[in-house]
Amino acid sequence: MLEARGLCKAFGARVAVDGVSLAVERGRVLALLGPNGAGKTTTVSMLAGLVRAEGGQVLVDGRPVGGDTDPARRRIGLVPQDLALYDELSALDNLRFFGALYGLRGPVLERTIASALELVGLGDRARDRVAAYSGGMKRRLNLAAGLLHDPDVLLLDEPTVGVDPQSRNAIFDNLEQLKRRGKALLYTTHYMEEAERLADRIVIVDHGRVIADDTLAGLHRAHPGAGTLETVFLALTGRRLRD
Amino acid sequence: MVLTALVAMVRKDLLLFFADRRALVMAFAAPIAIASFFGSIFPGPDASSEPARVPVYLVDQDGSAIAASVVAGVRADRNLAVSVASVEDARAAVRRGRSSVAVVVPEGFGAAASLALVAGGETPQIELLYDPSRGAELALVRGLLIEHVMRAVSRPGFDVPYRVRAEALVAGGRARYNGYAHAFAGMGVQFLLFAAIDLGVGVLLERQRGLWKRLRSAPVSRLTLLGGKAASGTVITLLPLLVSFGFAMLVFGVRIEGSVAGFAAVAVACALMASTFGLFLAAVGRTPGTTRGVAILAVLLMVMLGGAWVPTFVFPAWLQSLTVVVPARWAVDGLDAMTWRGLGFGAALTPAAVLLGFAALFGTLAVARFRWEESPSTTTPGG
Numbered sequence: 001m002l003e004a005r006g007l008c009k010a011f012g013a014r015v016a017v018d019g020v021s022l023a024v025e026r027g028r029v030l031a032l033l034g035p036n037g038a039g040k041t042t043t044v045s046m047l048a049g050l051v052r053a054e055g056g057q058v059l060v061d062g063r064p065v066g067g068d069t070d071p072a073r074r075r076i077g078l079v080p081q082d083l084a085l086y087d088e089l090s091a092l093d094n095l096r097f098f099g100a101l102y103g104l105r106g107p108v109l110e111r112t113i114a115s116a117l118e119l120v121g122l123g124d125r126a127r128d129r130v131a132a133y134s135g136g137m138k139r140r141l142n143l144a145a146g147l148l149h150d151p152d153v154l155l156l157d158e159p160t161v162g163v164d165p166q167s168r169n170a171i172f173d174n175l176e177q178l179k180r181r182g183k184a185l186l187y188t189t190h191y192m193e194e195a196e197r198l199a200d201r202i203v204i205v206d207h208g209r210v211i212a213d214d215t216l217a218g219l220h221r222a223h224p225g226a227g228t229l230e231t232v233f234l235a236l237t238g239r240r241l242r243d
Numbered sequence: 244m245v246l247t248a249l250v251a252m253v254r255k256d257l258l259l260f261f262a263d264r265r266a267l268v269m270a271f272a273a274p275i276a277i278a279s280f281f282g283s284i285f286p287g288p289d290a291s292s293e294p295a296r297v298p299v300y301l302v303d304q305d306g307s308a309i310a311a312s313v314v315a316g317v318r319a320d321r322n323l324a325v326s327v328a329s330v331e332d333a334r335a336a337v338r339r340g341r342s343s344v345a346v347v348v349p350e351g352f353g354a355a356a357s358l359a360l361v362a363g364g365e366t367p368q369i370e371l372l373y374d375p376s377r378g379a380e381l382a383l384v385r386g387l388l389i390e391h392v393m394r395a396v397s398r399p400g401f402d403v404p405y406r407v408r409a410e411a412l413v414a415g416g417r418a419r420y421n422g423y424a425h426a427f428a429g430m431g432v433q434f435l436l437f438a439a440i441d442l443g444v445g446v447l448l449e450r451q452r453g454l455w456k457r458l459r460s461a462p463v464s465r466l467t468l469l470g471g472k473a474a475s476g477t478v479i480t481l482l483p484l485l486v487s488f489g490f491a492m493l494v495f496g497v498r499i500e501g502s503v504a505g506f507a508a509v510a511v512a513c514a515l516m517a518s519t520f521g522l523f524l525a526a527v528g529r530t531p532g533t534t535r536g537v538a539i540l541a542v543l544l545m546v547m548l549g550g551a552w553v554p555t556f557v558f559p560a561w562l563q564s565l566t567v568v569v570p571a572r573w574a575v576d577g578l579d580a581m582t583w584r585g586l587g588f589g590a591a592l593t594p595a596a597v598l599l600g601f602a603a604l605f606g607t608l609a610v611a612r613f614r615w616e617e618s619p620s621t622t623t624p625g626g
Contacts, residue, residue, distance in 0.1 A: 048460045051616050068464050078460040082453020086255070088262040093255070100251030101461035103244035145457065 001026045001061060001184040002076070002153040007046050008055030009039075009208075016042040018208035019056070022186075024153070024201070029175065029185040031199035033192070035237050039208040040188040041081065044157050047186070048078040060153065074102060077151030081158045081188075083138045084145070087131040091122060091141050094130060095148060102149035109148075116144040119174055136167025143174060153184045160194065172198060192230040202229070206237045248463050252471030253478060259445075260479050270438060274487045278430035281552075282423030282495060296324035297380045300333035300345040307353025309395050316391035317346070323387065337372050343380035345372040346388060356396045421583050423495035428578035429551030431484040432513060432571050436542040438483055439517035440535060442476040443524030447531045465615060469522060473606065476518030477511070484510055501581040505591030509577035512598035516570050519605035526612040545571045570601040 003023040009016050017039040024030035034040045045051040047058055049065065058065045065072045085094050095113045099105075104112055117123045120140035130138060143159060156175070160168045175185060175198060189195060195202055195216075202219060204212040212219060212232075219232050226232040261267060301317055303310050318325045328336070333345035347370035358364035369388065373381040449455050458468060491497035499506045528534030546552065548562070549571025555563055566572045577594030580586040 045456075048456075050456055050459050068459075069462050071462065073460070073462040076460070078457065080453045080456045080460075082456070084453040084457040086259060086454070088259055089255070093258055097251050097255040098457060098461075100247050101458065101463055103247050105247050 002047065002186065003059040003062075004043070004047060004056065005059065006056035007043060007053050007058070009042050009046060009051060009053055015208050017046065017053075020205060020208070020210055021056075022203045022210065022213065024184045024186050026152070026184050027179055027182045028200040029179055029187055029198045031195035031202045032186060032188040032205065033190075033195060033202060033233060034188075034205040038205045038237075040205060041157060042208075043205065044078075044155050044186070044188060048076060048155055049073055050078075074149060075152045077146040077149065077154045079143050079146035079154065079156045079159050081161060083142050085130045085138060085141060088129065090127050090129055091117065091133075091144075092126045094141065095145060098145045099148040104149065112148050112150070116147045119147070119177065120144045121170060134167075136163040136170070139163045139167060140171060140174070143171060147178075151183070153186070154178065156185060156187045158188055158190065160189065160191065168194075192228065192233060196229050204233060204236055211236050244462075245464075245467050248461075248467055249471045249474060252468075253475040256445075256472075256475035256479060260482075266441070270434065270483045271486050274427075274430040274434040274483055275490050278423070278426040278487060278491065279495070280426075281430065282421075282426035282491075285422045285426065296322060297344070297383060298324045298326070298342045299384055300326050300328050300336050300342045302328060302330045302333050302345060302347040304330070304350045305348050305352040306350075309353030309356060310348045312395035313348060313388075313391050316394055317388070320387055320391070322383065334372060337374050340374060340376075343374050343377040344384045346370075346384065347372065356392070360396050419500075419583070421495065421497050423491050424497045424582040425554070425575075425579055427487050427491040427495075427497060428575050428582065429546065429549075431487045431578070432549065432574045433542070433546040433551050434483045434487070435480045435514060435517050435574075436520065436545065436571065437539075438480040439476065439521035440524065440538040440542060442472070442479065442518060442521030443528060443538065444531045444535050446472065446522070446525035447528050447534055451531065459615070465613075469606075469610060469613065472522055472525075473515070473518050476521050477514045480517040480521075481510060481514040484514065497582060499582055500585030502586070502588035502591060503581075505586075505588040505595075506578065506581035508588075508591045508595040509574065509581060509598070512595040512602065513570075513574040513577070516574070516598045516602040516605065519602045519609060520570075522609035523605040523612075526609040526614070545569055548572065550575050570598060573597045573601075 001024060003021075005021050007017050007020045020039065020043050022030065022032070022043075032040050032043065042051060046053045046056075049058075049068070060072050060075050063072060065076070086097075089097075092113065095116065096109060099109045099112060113126075114123065117126050120143055122137060122141060122144065125133070125137065130141065133141065139159060139162075143156075146154060146156075160171055163171070172194070175187070179185060185198075187195070187198060199216065201215055202212070203210055212222075214222065216229065219229065220226065223232045223235055226235055260270075299317070301314055303314050314327065317323060318327075326336070326342070328345075330345075330347055333342070333347065336342040337345050349367065349370065352367045352369070355364065355367035359366045369392070371381065371385065371388075373384075446455075449458070488497065524534055524538050528538075548558075548566045548569045549555075550566070551571055555566055555572060558566065573594040577591055577598070580590045580594070584590075
């Protein structure tokens with residue numbers, strides 16, 4: 001479904017991503033893990049078309065994704081790490097705006113919004129200003145905004161940062177539902193237990209390079225002494241502080 | 244799809260504009276309040292209204308009939324507010340700024356002045372003590388004094404051998420100068436530019452809050468994104484200008500004495516210039532805070548040099564010629580031309596064209612300098 005082949009990107013002298021390749025299939029979740037500054041967000045930015053890759057390709061169903069207006073980009077949805085919402089507007093007005101950017105309007109847009117709000121459990125708060133939402137509600141709305149155009153691939157950049165266990169659990173339920181609907185999900189996180197629960201495949205990057213790409217079971221097999229994914233992660237990336 | 248996205252961007256920005264009640268009050272009430280103040284203190288010449296009188300102290304050390312006649316003439320002048328005092332009090336009043344000028348008629352003035360006029364004797368001297376910060380008022384008093392002294396010395400039967408008929412000239416037949424028209428044009432342009440700052444800072448805040456990522460991830464061209472911002476910026480910056488003028492029309496009788504289409508052309512061109520100026524700020528600005536500070540300074544300079552506060556004719560000649568590169572001047576001149584000057588549509592073409600030229604310049608610079616990519620360190624800390 002979504003494939004990255006040899007992606008490269010540098011910011012000045014600093015190489016952020018150095019030949020990253022990965023693939024995520026329909027109805028599967030790929031967890032992209034790595035320490036701070038490893039290149040996760042830059043990789044997601046290239047997959048979403050926010051940053052131009054200096055090398056490599058992004059493909060959807062084997063077809064390269066082109067520039068800003070390439071229709072193939074419509075098949076990709078982004079849930080950024082930031083709460084990319086207008087606090088001053090209601091959830092409804094936020095979603096009407098984001099939906100219109102994908103050409104949705106009229107009854108189709110209203111139906112899509114209702115469905116997305118229903119999925120994330122915010123249907124009864126649709127007319128409230130986002131400023132009045134809790135952190136968890138904002139995270140769920142952030143997810144809904146990425147789903148409006150019914151993308152085949154969803155890129156989620158740390159979608160559970162700063163939320164309480166209840167909201168996190170609700171987001172997991174949403175993602176599992178999306179997975180059952182056949183969506184391909186690429187998920188970056190620092191929470192290993194999230195990857196353990198959700199991911200069908202785990203890619204670990206460090207210093208801009210892929211250092212592991214396997215299933216959870218495969219990673220454990222490769223590191224027999226490690227009891228948890230976190231232990232495997234630390235064994236691969238080291239214990240040195242990165243910030 | 245492009246149109247859907249453009250309309251959505253304008254709608255969203257309008258919703259955001261109207262969502263902030265405090266900013267809304269500032270955008271509409273502030274220009275009205277300030278322009279009303281400026282309009283009331285610079286109403287322009289009007290025969291029916293009482294002129295602002297120049298405070299003058301008068302010292303009569305002569306006591307002659309001629310000196311008494313000069314004093315009576317000066318006291319009766321409707322342009323002057325005269326106080327008769329001793330020379331010490333007069334000096335003190337000028338030093339403390341209570342009076343612009345003190346006129347001292349010296350001892351023996353009456354006799355010497357008559358002799359000088361009739362027989363060519365030595366001319367006596369009247370002393371003028373003045374506040375150096377009020378040179379224009381000194382010139383006025385000097386001129387009026389000549390008239391009153393000539394009348395007093397030449398009596399009986401002499402009068403100044405001419406009358407003056409002053410006619411205010413504007414292009415439109417029924418047009419009449421209204422100081423509020425200029426004040427509302429100036430303040431309208433100033434607050435229109437302030438709204439443009441909000442537009443630019445708004446884009447930087449969208450970037451800071453990650454919203455720009457969501458916009459960029461949509462299948463919308465860069466031209467559409469910037470075009471949508473320019474369109475919403477034009478509508479939003481136009482609103483305070485139109486509301487201000489609407490208020491001035493209702494309350495102060497300001498009228499578009501010239502061409503309504505010309506007024507619209509200048510106003511829209513000015514709003515487009517302001518909108519692209521906002522985009523330029525968004526392109527070159529780094530953080531919202533510093534960008535706002537620098538932009539406010541730039542706008543204040545622009546409106547000050549553009550004649551929004553005081554008319555440009557009071558500037559020195561070199562500065563007047565320099566201000567043609569200031570877009571605010573073209574905006575104020577264009578609005579003045581269409582309101583109280585009563586000029587036709589043709590007079591709006593040059594200001595509108597120049598403003599559109601500035602819009603093209605700001606727009607081109609904004610497109611050239613806009614940061615479409617961000618390094619991860621400026622956005623998210625995680626990856």
